[in-house]
Every structure is written in C-alpha cells, then in structure tokens.
Amino acid sequence: MSKMGKRRKVKSGRMNTMVAALDLSDTEGVTTVLSPYGDVTDSFTIRLDDQGFAQFAARVPKDARVAFEATGMAYPVHRALASYGYDVTVVHPKELAWIVKSKKKNDRADSLKIAKLHMSGMLPESHLLDSEEQVKRDLLVQRVKMGNEIGRLKNSIISYLKREGVYHKLPPSTDNFSEKRRKAIAALKFNDDRDLVLRTMTDRLDFLERQCVPLEVRIKQYAVKDDDVRLLMTIGGVDYYLASLLSSYIGDVNRFPSDDHLASYFGMVPSNRDSGSVTRRGRMAKEGPATARWALSIMVDTVIRQNKPIREYYQSVRARTGSGKMAHVSTGRKLLRMLHHMLKTRQHWKWENPKLSEKKIARLGGGDTD
Known part of the structure; x- marks a missing residue:
C-alpha cells in the first residue's frame, strides 16, 4: 500500500511507458492517454x-x-483496472486540489x-485498503454509528422521562440504563398515548x-488474530473495540516515516498559513478520517x-495553557507518539499491567461481548 500524501517515486525505466488518467464521476470516467513523450494519443x-x-482495456x-x-468510485474502479493487470495509482484528493484547481470545472482538462503529473512522478498517493481490511473497517464503522445512535436514543428517553416528571421515580443508579432502571422504565404506566411513545423508544433501543x-x-x-x-x-x-479502531486506521505503521506523519x-497538527516570511499557526487542522480522531x-x-x-501530563498542560481543549490535543499527540x-x-x-492484559485477551478469546 502507498503512503498517504507521499509523491509516487517512479523508476526511470517506467518513465518510458504510457500514462492514462481518468477524471471520475459517479457513472463515467473521462480518460486521457499520453505517450512516453507526453503527447495526447487518445481521449475518450x-x-x-x-x-x-x-x-x-481494449x-x-x-x-x-x-x-x-x-x-x-475509487475502490470499484481500482479493483476493475487492477484485474486487467494495470499499475494503478489512486491520488489523494486534498493534496492534489492545490495542484490542479481551476476556476472552471472541466473533466477533460x-x-x-492528472496524466501529466503522473508522468512526471508528482502525484500524491492515497492509501487504499485491501478487501479484507475494508470489510474490517466497515464492521467497525457500523459499530461506531450504532453506538452513536444508541447514545442519542438513550438521551432522548431520559429527556422524555424528565419532561413527563417521572425520572425521579427511577431507582438510584450511576447508570441510567442499568438492569434495575431498565426494569423500572418498562414498568412505568401513563395510561394514555404516552405509553406508546415510551414503548416505541425503548423497543427501538432494544432493537x-x-x-x-x-x-x-x-x-x-x-x-x-491481529497482533497490532x-x-x-x-x-x-x-479494549478490543478501541484498539481495533485505532489499528484499522493506522494500518501498516511503516507507511508513516515518523510520529509527526501519523499525527x-x-x-492532530496545527494549520499553517504562510505569507512571505511570516508563518501563522492556527487551530488543529482536523484533516484525515473523523472516526479516527x-x-x-x-x-x-x-x-x-x-x-x-x-x-499529570494533561493537568500540567492545562495549567500552563489554561485550556482543557489544548491539553486534550497535546495529550492526543503524546499518545500518538x-x-x-x-x-x-x-x-x-510502558505502564502495562500484565495481569490485566492477560484478562483482556482471555475475554477476547472467549467471545464475551460484555
């Protein structure tokens, strides 16, 4: 797999081959073919x-x-053309934007x-997952989405109970959806259509x-089975879930030459704006996958x-900067390193508790989902 945002290094021998570039929409690909000398030989x-x-292919x-x-459409097009034996490069869109941006959108241009940049070896590549890693990622992303939806629904149920003045009737618990509270919520009766409203929400939560x-x-x-x-x-x-998420997005760590590249x-890096000899650092760039962040x-x-x-590190940064957000970001950078x-x-x-690690691995092997 290629390195995110890195220019593709083209061996001198490959510079004597033809280059084909596609500008993709949802249904079509505008193709330009260049000869080894950079002349357009075909366009379709x-x-x-x-x-x-x-x-x-013909x-x-x-x-x-x-x-x-x-x-x-990058994945299906990549799979299809690779199956014909082509050497395929998928280009990182944000890194490419500043190179090819123009005032008017023109697919052929x-x-x-893209074809000319590829011929010169200047294209910033995007990292593509293989089919197995893509399936793993999809499973994880679905679980994240389900968790977010469950969290929103739980908040809606609690807000509804508070609005209807019955929340205080629930047994004391640090967990709003502990077993005893779930039983108490199920036993609540309004004797009107509010029962249908509450039951609809709780049934959806169960589902x-x-x-x-x-x-x-x-x-x-x-x-x-994953060593990482x-x-x-x-x-x-x-736990296994958080470790799986982080591992999925990091992938092969060797594609990141340094921890700065990973950050x-x-x-998790400040945005930069350069003007002449002046460099201004702004807020966190927040580029890259949101689920990974x-x-x-x-x-x-x-x-x-x-x-x-x-x-203690987090608290020291917070005391020095007066900002919990900056301390959180700084701690995130430290953990990425x-x-x-x-x-x-x-x-x-560094501070592993071996017995705790053994228990986590044992639970993982046992298939316990609690």
Missing part, C-alpha cells in the same frame, strides 16, 4: 461498468500506468493534468442493542483516567 469517456472497463496498453483521484451483538462478535474474531490489536490492548483502559494523518479522543479520556503519568513507537518496535505499553 467510459461508463464505470464492466463494458466500460473492457473498453478501457484502448489502453496493459503496460500503461493509470491514475485517478480518490472518490466514492482535469484528466489531462439497536441486539444489532450490535453480531458486529461485536465478528470484530472480536478479527481482533484475537493485541499490542494496543496492553494500554490500560483500551498529521489524524489531523473520535477514537483517539476516546482513548485520551480513557487513559487520563487510568494512567497517573498521562493524567507512543502508539507509533509501540507499533514500530513491537514493545508493550
């Missing part, structure tokens, strides 16, 4: 289906290097620009929670509670 449009890919030599921008179970079972089955996940689980407070991928944020909160040295080191060196968490 294909539909993004089996017939269109066969047309592409008109473009198999030794041509192919490139296109990462869009929603964009296709030509969503049941849907989570097979997702969690499958995620565990993948996690128990097991390594990240040596961190106090990090940049997570969007969410997982890192959860990890920061968890590790702060579990680990005294990390908690540690994750990068762990995955590179295969070393366990």
